[in-house]
Each structure stands twice: as structure tokens, then as C-alpha cells.
Amino acid sequence: MAKRNRVIKLFLLLFATFFISLNASNHLKSIKIDKGELKLIFENKIRKSNISTFTLNTPYRRVFDFKNAQIYNKDLLKNLYAPYNTKFRLSQFKKNIVRLVIESDKVFRCSHYSPILSSNIYNISLPYPIGYNKNSNTQSKPKPKPKLKQEEVKIVKEEPINIKNNDISELPWYKKLLEGNSKKNINKTKKSYRIVIDAGHGGHDGGATSGGIKEKDIVLQIAQRVKRMLLRAGYTVYMTRDSDHFVKLSNRTKFSNRRKADIFVSIHANAVGKNSRANIAHGIETYFLSKARTARAKRVAAKENRALLSRKDYHSRNVILNDVINGPKIILSNKLAIDVHNSILEYTRTLYPNTKSGGVRPAPFWVLVGAQTPSILVEVGYITNPRERAKLRKASYQTMIAKGIVKGIRKYLKNRERELN
Numbered sequence: 001m002a003k004r005n006r007v008i009k010l011f012l013l014l015f016a017t018f019f020i021s022l023n024a025s026n027h028l029k030s031i032k033i034d035k036g037e038l039k040l041i042f043e044n045k046i047r048k049s050n051i052s053t054f055t056l057n058t059p060y061r062r063v064f065d066f067k068n069a070q071i072y073n074k075d076l077l078k079n080l081y082a083p084y085n086t087k088f089r090l091s092q093f094k095k096n097i098v099r100l101v102i103e104s105d106k107v108f109r110c111s112h113y114s115p116i117l118s119s120n121i122y123n124i125s126l127p128y129p130i131g132y133n134k135n136s137n138t139q140s141k142p143k144p145k146p147k148l149k150q151e152e153v154k155i156v157k158e159e160p161i162n163i164k165n166n167d168i169s170e171l172p173w174y175k176k177l178l179e180g181n182s183k184k185n186i187n188k189t190k191k192s193y194r195i196v197i198d199a200g201h202g203g204h205d206g207g208a209t210s211g212g213i214k215e216k217d218i219v220l221q222i223a224q225r226v227k228r229m230l231l232r233a234g235y236t237v238y239m240t241r242d243s244d245h246f247v248k249l250s251n252r253t254k255f256s257n258r259r260k261a262d263i264f265v266s267i268h269a270n271a272v273g274k275n276s277r278a279n280i281a282h283g284i285e286t287y288f289l290s291k292a293r294t295a296r297a298k299r300v301a302a303k304e305n306r307a308l309l310s311r312k313d314y315h316s317r318n319v320i321l322n323d324v325i326n327g328p329k330i331i332l333s334n335k336l337a338i339d340v341h342n343s344i345l346e347y348t349r350t351l352y353p354n355t356k357s358g359g360v361r362p363a364p365f366w367v368l369v370g371a372q373t374p375s376i377l378v379e380v381g382y383i384t385n386p387r388e389r390a391k392l393r394k395a396s397y398q399t400m401i402a403k404g405i406v407k408g409i410r411k412y413l414k415n416r417e418r419e420l421n
């Protein structure tokens with residue numbers, strides 16, 4: 001009975017998490033014109049069911065409504081030069097509907113879609129090609145045009161929702177948004193990247209223990225090195241724990257989600273049971289949340305998940321995990337895992353050229369479930385292996401691991417920025 005209650009509680013928790021994430025507002029973060037298309041960049045995946053479109057006549061207008069969405073910044077259209085005889089209007093049409101209107105002097109065929117692998121972007125084709133000029137009737141080089149008239153670029157209130165003077169800056173959700181984003185600039189500065197570092201275990205949960213060394217201590221030392229380096233590099237860093245105390249697995253991702261983290265990195269040390277492999281197994285492994293495809297990934301996940309459930313719940317835990325690990329962040333988490341993993345090897349091998357790569361692997365870790373952000377778990381080495389254990393205690397080796405994690409994070413962020421620009 002107790003077991004069944006626990007399973008029911010877990011389902012409720014997961015259901016609540018999903019319900020919240022489904023209904024959470026998606027912010028429209030920026031708009032660009034790229035290759036003759038309008039490119040709308042949202043914070044999160046845009047669901048097709050949340051988009052509706054229709055046309056109006058005299059003048060001809062193509063209207064798009066994005067449900068469960070909010071405008072991130074009222075200056076989104078400010079630096080956007082509309083092509084020939086085209087006008088854009090953007091409004092917070094209703095509290096949770098963003099409306100985009102494309103006005104044209106002619107009826108045009110409009111294709112609109114999310115590019116593959118970029119489910120947070122929505123492309124809309126425009127009536128005239130960029131640089132179109134009626135007089136020459138050919139495509140010419142785009143000339144810098146004068147800014148659109150104020151009336152065309154400001155946020156238009158098409159239905160009164162208690163906004164004074166069309167000003168969304170007085171709306172509570174907008175104020176709240178700005179609290180965390182004092183910079184209105186859409187291009188994130190380093191400072192505005194929020195990175196959560198999660199040192200595994202803590203307090204009564206020592207994690208793996210071997211040769212008098214506890215996983216919880218090693219990983220906290222490494223996590224603190226990572227924190228200091230990231231702070232020095234100018235990032236905003238949050239630690240799920242910064243001392244030796246216990247933090248529930250579910251609270252670690254909640255912590256991350258509340259702080260709207262851009263990246264979540266959990267740091268652990270590996271171990272194998274008392275068998276013939278105990279002295280042999282070694283190497284660094286990096287995991288991202290997904291179904292475990294290998295026995296090793298399953299074993300490591302079971303070990304790290306232990307803090308949540310007792311052994312007898314193993315089966316029900318797997319059933320639940322299999323249902324929740326198909327989130328949209330998997331591809332990004334995989335990319336982050338690859339960047340961090342390779343960078344750790346690059347640095348640790350400057351000290352120990354034979355440092356083994358255990359690879360980048362998918363695994364169903366509880367600590368990564370529910371993270372609305374690219375999330376990985378690094379197993380920095382086996383403390384059951386005497387040689388690796390000795391290395392992991394050394395400040396110089398911990399520093400190399402930390403440097404690798406930081407470089408991997410920077411590389412990942414740089415690549416995402418390049419993709420957006």
C-alpha cells in the first residue's frame with residue numbers, strides 16, 4: 001500500500017510538472033528577416049496547435065495568432081526594415097496571444113513553418129523579396145531604408161486589456177520578466193547566461209564511497225572550482241548546494257527551473273560494486289537525459305537515482321521515466337554533453353594522456369527529469385579505481401576537470417549563438 005501511494009504521488013508530481021510546462025507562456029524573443037522570410041524566435045518550442053492564421057482584405061493582411069505566447073520586448077520590430085510595400089504590426093493581442101500582422105499591397109501566397117531541429121523558430125514567407133524595387137522590377141541590393149514610422153513599429157493594442165497608452169511595460173508579467181532581464185538586449189551577455197552547477201549527493205547521502213573517499217566531497221570540490229571559474233568568466237552561477245548538506249533530487253531541477261537556467265550540469269563520481277571490475281573500471285562518462293540504451297547507462301542511472309526511491313520501486317520508476325524522457329531539450333542536452341565531455345578530456349589529458357573516455361551516453365537520471373533546460377550529468381571518474389581515486393583527490397586534476405567543464409559550456413553557448421544569428 002505504501003508503495004502504491006508513493007507511485008501515485010510520483011505520477012501526480014510528474015503530471016503537475018507537465019501541466020505547468022504545457023501552459024507556461026512562451027516568449028517571443030526576437031524577429032529577423034532572413035532569406036526573404038520573417039523569422040520569429042521564441043524561447044521554447046512552438047506548438048502547431050497554438051498557431052492560427054487568417055487573412056483580411058482592403059488592405060490585404062495576413063494575420064498570425066500565437067497562443068500561450070508573450071512579447072519579450074516591445075522593441076522587437078524597431079530595427080526591422082520592412083521590405084517593399086509591406087508593413088508589420090506586432091501586438092500582445094490578448095494576455096496570452098501574440099498577434100503578428102503582415103500588410104501588403106498585393107495578395108500573396110504565404111508559407112509558414114518551423115525549421116527541422118529548430119522547433120522554437122517560426123518562419124513566414126514575405127510578399128516581396130528583400131531588396132525588391134518596383135521601378136527596376138529586379139532584385140537590387142538592399143538599401144538602408146529610413147526607420148518605419150513610429151505608428152508602424154510600436155506595440156499595437158488591438159483589444160483593450162487595461163494597457164495604458166499601448167504600453168505593455170506596466171503589465172505585471174512584463175515587469176516580472178524585466179526583473180530577471182534588466183538588459184533589454186536580446187543578445188544575451190555572458191552575465192545573463194544562468195548556469196546551474198549541481199554537486200551530487202551531500203549530507204547523509206555520501207554517494208559512492210571507496211578507500212575512505214566520499215563522492216559527495218570530491219564532486220563538491222570540483223563544483224566549487226567550476227563555479228569560481230564561471231564567475232570569473234562573467235557568467236551568473238547558481239549552486240544547488242555549496243556545502244555538505246542533502247538536497248532532494250526533485251528539488252535540484254526545481255531549483256534550476258525557478259532560476260530559469262540556460263544550462264544545468266550535475267557532477268558525480270562513478271563506482272562499481274565489489275567485484276573483479278572494481279579495481280579496473282575507470283574513465284570519464286557524460287550523460288544526458290534519455291532512455292538508457294546500454295547496460296552500463298542503466299547501472300549508473302540506477303546508482304544515481306537511488307536517493308529517490310528504494311530498490312523495490314525500481315520497476316515503477318522505470319515505467320515513469322520511459323514516459324517522460326522524450327522532451328524537446330534532448331538534442332541540445334546531447335550537444336552540451338558532447339562539448340563538455342570533449343573539453344574535459346582535452347584538459348585532463350594534459351596531465352594524464354591516458355585518461356579514458358567512457359563516452360557520451362543517454363541515461364534516465366532522475367536529477368535531469370523535469371529540467372526545462374539542456375541538462376547533463378558528468379561522471380568525473382571511478383573512485384573505486386585506486387589510481388583514478390588518487391587523481392580525483394588532487395587539486396591539479398580537479399582543476400583540469402573544472403576547466404574542461406567550463407570550456408565545454410562556453411563552446412556550447414557560442415555554437416547556439418551562432419545558430420541564432
Ligand SMILES: [Zn+2]
Pocket residue numbers: 200201207208215268269304
Ligand atoms: Zn553520484
